[in-house]
Amino acid sequence: MSGGKGPVESARSALRLVEIVLDLTLAAVLLVAVLIIGGEVVHEIAAGVQSGGVESALKILDRVLLIFIIAELIYTLRISLARSQLILEPFLIIGLVAVVRRILIATAQVEQWLVAGRDISPLLYELGALAGLVLSLAIALSLARKHSSRASEYEAD
Numbered sequence: 001m002s003g004g005k006g007p008v009e010s011a012r013s014a015l016r017l018v019e020i021v022l023d024l025t026l027a028a029v030l031l032v033a034v035l036i037i038g039g040e041v042v043h044e045i046a047a048g049v050q051s052g053g054v055e056s057a058l059k060i061l062d063r064v065l066l067i068f069i070i071a072e073l074i075y076t077l078r079i080s081l082a083r084s085q086l087i088l089e090p091f092l093i094i095g096l097v098a099v100v101r102r103i104l105i106a107t108a109q110v111e112q113w114l115v116a117g118r119d120i121s122p123l124l125y126e127l128g129a130l131a132g133l134v135l136s137l138a139i140a141l142s143l144a145r146k147h148s149s150r151a152s153e154y155e156a157d
Helices: 007-051 054-083 088-116 121-156
Strands: none
Touching: 007 054, 054 088, 088 121
16 A cells, blocks of 8 residues: 555545634634623623612623633533544533523513513423423433543543
8 A cells, every 4th residue: 555645534634624623713703702792791890880780790690601601612622622522511511501591581580570560471481491401401411421431431441
């Protein structure tokens, strides 16, 4: 056989390079999003200090959790670039944080809807579904961690 790469290896290398470029582009876009949301959080903090309302605090918490979700996505991209494989745990954590974020917003909406005299049944159904989702994601995360610890035991052998 010749010393050069075959067409299959060349295609694999080219596809891996495209994947790396796409991952880096996505990381850059996520970083820009974090900067934009971070600027909005600073503005909300300044406005919240002046107004002192619960609404401002919830907006700040919402944005900070969104930044956390994006940071976890960037971390997941970094790990997938280093290991050349997709890892399940960070995505489950991102999902869990996203659900908790929505629970906080829906809970604040319940209070607002009660004050306005609106029917809160749709929000209560949503909160019930979100509670089930939290339980499902927590079980999936637990199983993923148990599975990954077993996999690392086998790799050590």
